[in-house]
Amino acid sequence: MRTKVKAHTNIALIKYWGKRDERLNLPAVGSISLTLDALWTETEIEFNVRFKTDRLILNGQPATEKELRRTSKFLDLLRQRAGLSSPALISSKNNFPPAAGFGSSASGFAALTVAAARALKLELSGRELSIFARQGSGSAARSIFGGFVEMHAGRLADGSDAFAEPIVPPDYWDVRLLIGVTSQVAKKVSSTAGMNLSKETSPYYQAWINAQPVDLKTMRRAIEQRDFEQIGQLAEHSCLKMHALALSSNPGILYWNGVTVEAMHSVRDLRASGTQAYFTIDAGPQIKALCLPEDEPKVRAMLESIPGIQQVISCAPGPAPQILEVE
Amino acid sequence: MRTKVKAHTNIALIKYWGKRDERLNLPAVGSISLTLDALWTETEIEFNVRFKTDRLILNGQPATEKELRRTSKFLDLLRQRAGLSSPALISSKNNFPPAAGFGSSASGFAALTVAAARALKLELSGRELSIFARQGSGSAARSIFGGFVEMHAGRLADGSDAFAEPIVPPDYWDVRLLIGVTSQVAKKVSSTAGMNLSKETSPYYQAWINAQPVDLKTMRRAIEQRDFEQIGQLAEHSCLKMHALALSSNPGILYWNGVTVEAMHSVRDLRASGTQAYFTIDAGPQIKALCLPEDEPKVRAMLESIPGIQQVISCAPGPAPQILEVE
Numbered sequence: 191m192r193t194k195v196k197a198h199t200n201i202a203l204i205k206y207w208g209k210r211d212e213r214l215n216l217p218a219v220g221s222i223s224l225t226l227d228a229l230w231t232e233t234e235i236e237f238n239v240r241f242k243t244d245r246l247i248l249n250g251q252p253a254t255e256k257e258l259r260r261t262s263k264f265l266d267l268l269r270q271r272a273g274l275s276s277p278a279l280i281s282s283k284n285n286f287p288p289a290a291g292f293g294s295s296a297s298g299f300a301a302l303t304v305a306a307a308r309a310l311k312l313e314l315s316g317r318e319l320s321i322f323a324r325q326g327s328g329s330a331a332r333s334i335f336g337g338f339v340e341m342h343a344g345r346l347a348d349g350s351d352a353f354a355e356p357i358v359p360p361d362y363w364d365v366r367l368l369i370g371v372t373s374q375v376a377k378k379v380s381s382t383a384g385m386n387l388s389k390e391t392s393p394y395y396q397a398w399i400n401a402q403p404v405d406l407k408t409m410r411r412a413i414e415q416r417d418f419e420q421i422g423q424l425a426e427h428s429c430l431k432m433h434a435l436a437l438s439s440n441p442g443i444l445y446w447n448g449v450t451v452e453a454m455h456s457v458r459d460l461r462a463s464g465t466q467a468y469f470t471i472d473a474g475p476q477i478k479a480l481c482l483p484e485d486e487p488k489v490r491a492m493l494e495s496i497p498g499i500q501q502v503i504s505c506a507p508g509p510a511p512q513i514l515e516v517e
Numbered sequence: 518m519r520t521k522v523k524a525h526t527n528i529a530l531i532k533y534w535g536k537r538d539e540r541l542n543l544p545a546v547g548s549i550s551l552t553l554d555a556l557w558t559e560t561e562i563e564f565n566v567r568f569k570t571d572r573l574i575l576n577g578q579p580a581t582e583k584e585l586r587r588t589s590k591f592l593d594l595l596r597q598r599a600g601l602s603s604p605a606l607i608s609s610k611n612n613f614p615p616a617a618g619f620g621s622s623a624s625g626f627a628a629l630t631v632a633a634a635r636a637l638k639l640e641l642s643g644r645e646l647s648i649f650a651r652q653g654s655g656s657a658a659r660s661i662f663g664g665f666v667e668m669h670a671g672r673l674a675d676g677s678d679a680f681a682e683p684i685v686p687p688d689y690w691d692v693r694l695l696i697g698v699t700s701q702v703a704k705k706v707s708s709t710a711g712m713n714l715s716k717e718t719s720p721y722y723q724a725w726i727n728a729q730p731v732d733l734k735t736m737r738r739a740i741e742q743r744d745f746e747q748i749g750q751l752a753e754h755s756c757l758k759m760h761a762l763a764l765s766s767n768p769g770i771l772y773w774n775g776v777t778v779e780a781m782h783s784v785r786d787l788r789a790s791g792t793q794a795y796f797t798i799d800a801g802p803q804i805k806a807l808c809l810p811e812d813e814p815k816v817r818a819m820l821e822s823i824p825g826i827q828q829v830i831s832c833a834p835g836p837a838p839q840i841l842e843v844e
Contacts, residue, residue, distance in 0.1 A: 394720075427768070434764040438762075451774060455774070
C-alpha cells in the first residue's frame with residue numbers, strides 16, 4: 191500500500207477568494223486555472239497498520255505539528271471512505287519554495303489525494319478526486335486536471351457540487367506563464383486567513399462574489415475561442431479585483447512588494463509597445479506574466495531586466511497528476 | 518481689482534473618489550481632510566476691462582490651452598455672480614511639483630476662488646466660497662478652511678448642499694503629515710479620469726459609496742476625541758479602499774510605484790515596533806505618513822532610509838487661505 195505521485199501546481203486566471211463554508215472548505219466563487227508543468231510536488235505515501243501514528247516529512251524535514259494535523263485530518267476523509275484506519279508515512283517534496291504565493295498546497299494536496307486514493311485502492315473519478323482534494327486546499331481541486339481547468343463553487347451544503355473539471359483537453363493550447371520570483375520569504379497572511387478577513391471586514395466582498403459568474407463565463411468562452419487578448423485582459427482584471435478585495439479588508443492586506451509593483455508596470459509597458467503580455471499575482475509577491483510561446487524570450491528579458499527579480503521560471507501547460515510508483 | 522492670495526493644499530484622511538454629477542463637479546461621497554501648512558499656491562489676479570482675453574501664467578510659464586479653458590470657465594461662475602465680464606490676468610505659483618498626487622488643484626482653485634471673489638468685491642461666506650471652489654476642483658472646496666475639514670457630498674441637484682466646513686478650529690491639534698516624494702513624474706491617469714472609469718467599470722463602486730457615511734462619522738468623532746490611533750487606522754483603511762476601487766476598475770488603475778509599496782510596508786513595520794504612524798496615499802505615487810509631533814523624527818528617519826525616497830516634506834496643520842495683497 192505504497193504509492194508515489196507527481197502533481198503540478200496551477201495558476202488561477204480567474205481568481206478564487208472567499209469560502210462559503212470553512213469546515214468543508216467550500217469556495218464562495220468558482221475559478222479558472224492553468225496547470226503548470228514546471229512546478230510540482232512529489233508525494234510518496236505508505237499506509238501500514240504497524241505504524242503508530244501518521245508521520246509527515248516535508249522536503250526532507252519532519253513537518254510541524256500544525257502541518258501534520260492538517261494532513262492527518264485530510265487523510266481521515268480518504269481512510270473513512272476506504273473503511274481503513276491505518277496510519278500513514280508521507281514524504282513530500284516540492285521543486286519550489288513553500289508559502290510564497292506559489293500554491294504549494296495546490297500541488298501538495300493534489301498529489302496527496304491521488305497517492306492516498308491509489309494506496310487505499312479507492313476507485314475514484316476525477317470529479318471525486320477533486321472533491322477530496324478541495325477539502326485539503328481549495329486550489330488543489332484544480333490540480334487534479336491538466337491544462338485549463340474550471341472549479342465550480344457549487345451550491346449544495348455537502349459540497350458534492352463543488353468540484354473541478356477540465357475546460358479543454360490538457361494539450362489543447364500552448365501558452366506560457368513566466369514567474370518572476372521577487373521574494374522567497376513566506377507571506378505574513380495566509381490565503382485562508384486573508385479570505386476570512388475579507389469576508390468579515392471588506393465592504394466589497396459581496397460585489398466580488400456577484401461579479402464572478404460573468405468573468406467565469408467570459409473566460410471559458412475566450413479559452414474555447416483561443417482569444418488570447420481577452421484571456422489576458424480578464425486575467426489581469428480578476429487578479430486586480432482579488433488584490434483590491436484583500437486591500438479593502440480591515441486591516442488591509444498587501445501581498446505585493448516594491449518589485450511586484452514595478453513588474454506590473456513593466457508588463458503593461460511591454461504590452462503598450464506591442465507585445466501581448468498580461469500579469470497575474472496570487473496571494474504573495476511573485477509576478478506571473480502570461481504570454482504566447484513566440485513572445486516568451488521578450489517577456490523573459492523584460493522580467494530579468496527588473497532590479498529585484500531573483501529568478502524567472504518558464505511554465506507551459508502541465509498535465510494531470512501522474513502515478514510514478516505503486517507497490 | 519487686483520488681489521493676491523495664498524492657499525494651502527490638503528490631504529484627505531477619508532478619501533474622495535467618484536462624482537455624482539460631472540458638470541457641477543458634485544462628489545458622490547463626503548470626505549475629511551487636513552489642510553497642510555507646507556504646501557501652497559500663491560495666486561495673483563487682476564480683472565481689467567482693457568484686457569482682451571483671460572491669460573494664465575503658471576509657475577512663470579504661459580498655461581496650456583486646456584488649463585486656460587478650465588480656469589476661464591471657472592472664473593465665469595464668479596464673474597456671473599458679480600455681474601461683470603472683465604477678462605483676467607492670473608499668475609499662480611506652487612511651491613511643489615504639479616500633477617504628482619500633491620493636490621495642486623486643491624490649493625490652486627482655493628487660492629483662485631478667494632482671490633477672484635475679493636477682486637470682484639463679492640462678499641461670500643466660507644460655505645459659498647467652498648461651493649465655488651468645488652466647481653474648479655473637488656478637493657479645493659476643503660482648502661477654503663484650515664485644519665480638519667469635512668466636505669459634504671450633499672443630495673441636491675444644484676449642488677447647494679455640497680460644501681465644506683471645518684470640524685474643529687484650525688489650531689485645534691498639532692499632528693504631522695510627512696510626505697515621502699517617490700517620483701516627480703505626472704501621473705498617467707488624472708483623478709477625474711480615474712473616478713469616471715471607476716464609476717463606469719468597477720464592481721465595487723456602489724459598495725464604496727455605501728460604506729462612506731460610517732467612515733465619515735467615525736472619523737469626525739475620532740477627531741473630536743483626539744483618538745489618534747482611530748484616526749490613523751481609519752485613514753489607512755479609507756486610503757486602501759480608494760486605491761482598491763481604482764485597481765478594480767477595468768483596466769485597473771495603479772497609482773503606486775515600487776517605492777510607494779515598500780514605504781507602506783515600512784510604515785506598518787514601524788508601527789508594529791511601537792511608533793504610531795499610519796500611511797495615506799492620494800491618486801499618485803507619493804507616500805504620506807501621519808504621526809504625532811513627538812514621533813516626527815523617527816518617522817522622518819524611517820522614510821529617509823527607504824531607497825528611492827527623494828525628499829521628505831514635513832507638514833503641520835495649515836490655515837485657511839490668506840489675502841496677501843489687495844489693490
